Amino acid sequence: MPVFFGLRSFLAIALVALGALASLLMNGDAQGGLIVLVCGVAAVLVASGAHDDAPTAIVAAPAVPAAVQAPQLAAVIEAIAEPLLVIADHHVEAANQGARELLGQHILGEDVRVAIRHPAAAERLMDPQDGANGGPIHLVGLGAREQRWEMRMRNLDDGRRVVHLIDRTGSYAAERMRVDFVANASHELRTPLASLLGYVETLADEAGDDPEIRGRFLKIMFGEARRMQRLIDDLISLSRIEAEKYRAPNQSVNMGDLVGQVCQELSGSPRAADVVTQIGDVPPIRGDMTQLSQLLHNVIGNAMKYGREGTPVTVTLIPDGTSMVRLTVTDEGEGIPAQHLPRLTERFYRVDSGRSRSLGGTGLGLAIVKHVVERHRGRLDISSVVGKGTAVTILLPLQSVS
Ligand code: ADP
Numbered sequence: 001m002p003v004f005f006g007l008r009s010f011l012a013i014a015l016v017a018l019g020a021l022a023s024l025l026m027n028g029d030a031q032g033g034l035i036v037l038v039c040g041v042a043a044v045l046v047a048s049g050a051h052d053d054a055p056t057a058i059v060a061a062p063a064v065p066a067a068v069q070a071p072q073l074a075a076v077i078e079a080i081a082e083p084l085l086v087i088a089d090h091h092v093e094a095a096n097q098g099a100r101e102l103l104g105q106h107i108l109g110e111d112v113r114v115a116i117r118h119p120a121a122a123e124r125l126m127d128p129q130d131g132a133n134g135g136p137i138h139l140v141g142l143g144a145r146e147q148r149w150e151m152r153m154r155n156l157d158d159g160r161r162v163v164h165l166i167d168r169t170g171s172y173a174a175e176r177m178r179v180d181f182v183a184n185a186s187h188e189l190r191t192p193l194a195s196l197l198g199y200v201e202t203l204a205d206e207a208g209d210d211p212e213i214r215g216r217f218l219k220i221m222f223g224e225a226r227r228m229q230r231l232i233d234d235l236i237s238l239s240r241i242e243a244e245k246y247r248a249p250n251q252s253v254n255m256g257d258l259v260g261q262v263c264q265e266l267s268g269s270p271r272a273a274d275v276v277t278q279i280g281d282v283p284p285i286r287g288d289m290t291q292l293s294q295l296l297h298n299v300i301g302n303a304m305k306y307g308r309e310g311t312p313v314t315v316t317l318i319p320d321g322t323s324m325v326r327l328t329v330t331d332e333g334e335g336i337p338a339q340h341l342p343r344l345t346e347r348f349y350r351v352d353s354g355r356s357r358s359l360g361g362t363g364l365g366l367a368i369v370k371h372v373v374e375r376h377r378g379r380l381d382i383s384s385v386v387g388k389g390t391a392v393t394i395l396l397p398l399q400s401v402s
Contacts, residue, residue: 073094074094077095078096078097080098083103083164083165084164085116085162087112087125087161088160090126091110091111091112092108093160098165099165102143103142112125113125113126116163120139121139121151124137124151124153125161138150139151139165148167149165149167151164152166184347184348185231185235185348188363189228192225192231193228195224196221199217199224200221202217227357230360234362234364234365235364237294238368241368244288244375245371245374247375249288249375251288251289253285253288253289253292255285255292255317256282256317258289258292258293259279259317262296266300269301269304271305271313274304275314276313276315277314277315277316278316279317280318281319282317282318283398285325285397285399286399291372292372292376294372295369295372295394298366299369299392300329301365302329302366303330303333303390303392304331305359305361306331306334307333308333311331311332311333312331312332313329314330315328323397324395324397325395325398327393327394328392328393330389330390330391331389332389333390334386334387336390341382341384344366346367347367348364376397380394
């Protein structure tokens with residue numbers, strides 16, 4: 001019930017009314033009694049406006065919450081993106097869009113073993129106890145051949161079962177990549193290490209007394225140790241770049257100067273004389289100086305390594321529209337067959353492993369380049385013509401430096 005006055009206000013008005021009645025009875029003065037009553041009530045109302053404990057304004061009663069409409073089961077499962085089925089008596093009673101896309105539009109009403117054509121799934125789906133205590137099962141080959149699904153089941157109180165399919169293809173691929181990476185890195189490190197140990201053992205024997213053999217072996221050992229060092233340096237760089245993936249680089253980098261500096265640093269290598277640079281007028285970019293230097297080392301270094309002796313390596317740097325700079329490094333080497341191009345930026349992927357190793361390659365150079373380009377929100381393109389040569393193009397956003 002709405003509350004108009006506080007309790008004290010009500011008592012005060014009652015007293016005023018009593019006073020007015022007494023005045024009327026004692027004096028027989030109806031007008032006087034009425035005036036007393038009206039003034040008294042007004043005084044009480046004014047006085048109670050600010051001081052009453054109870055609220056003086058009309059307080060609206062809390063609105064009755066609108067009844068929550070229970071959505072239909074079909075609407076609920078349709079709102080879930082992952083494939084979901086409701087099974088009754090081993091038949092598909094309901095299936096959301098995700099399930100229909102994966103298993104076919106015809107599955108409604110079908111025997112669940114026909115709907116989910118998978119032997120492992122069928123066995124579990126026919127076991128009445130499974131939804132109560134069975135763990136998830138993994139299905140390969142449902143939908144596309146490479147896809148991997150996790151199937152979970154729950155028994156409802158009324159005997160129906162909810163089957164939930166979760167796409168694990170991405171996480172499986174990431175896990176595979178991680179396992180492969182560790183295996184590859186261990187293998188790459190173990191090979192020079194085994195070689196080093198072999199030479200150390202031989203030197204410890206009589207062979208170590210021969211100065212000629214000792215000198216030759218020490219040179220090989222130095223090469224193997226350097227190979228391990230390059231590999232470890234590249235592994236550390238890669239993990240640093242990955243760790244900083246989501247941190248935008250914030251240095252002002254003059255790419256023209258950096259290209260000059262890297263070419264200078266590479267000037268000790270055998271093919272340095274063949275590098276021709278064409279640097280246009282490009283404004284500084286917002287970047288990470290160390291990582292961009294490494295990118296240039298890897299791309300220009302590759303062109304020098306895999307380019308044909310005596311042919312030029314060309315490095316051009318020009319503006320690309322108003323918001324990007326374009327770096328192109330071309331060589332006139334053997335080129336790369338088209339089927340290898342999409343995989344070149346994978347860790348340890350090499351077109352010719354023997355050649356890469358003999359030239360001091362770690363197989364991580366282009367993987368590092370890809371990560372640096374991604375961190376700078378740039379683009380990487382590698383094109384190649386077998387027998388003619390390779391061109392690596394990198395676009396980097398200018399992002400005016402504040
Ligand atoms: P590596 O350390 O082996 O050079 P990268 O990751 O830099 O590793 O390159 C991967 C592979 O791509 C190399 O092993 C090589 O087979 C190929 N490649 C890279 N750049 C060139 C190029 N300019 N010309 C021909 N092949 C190249």
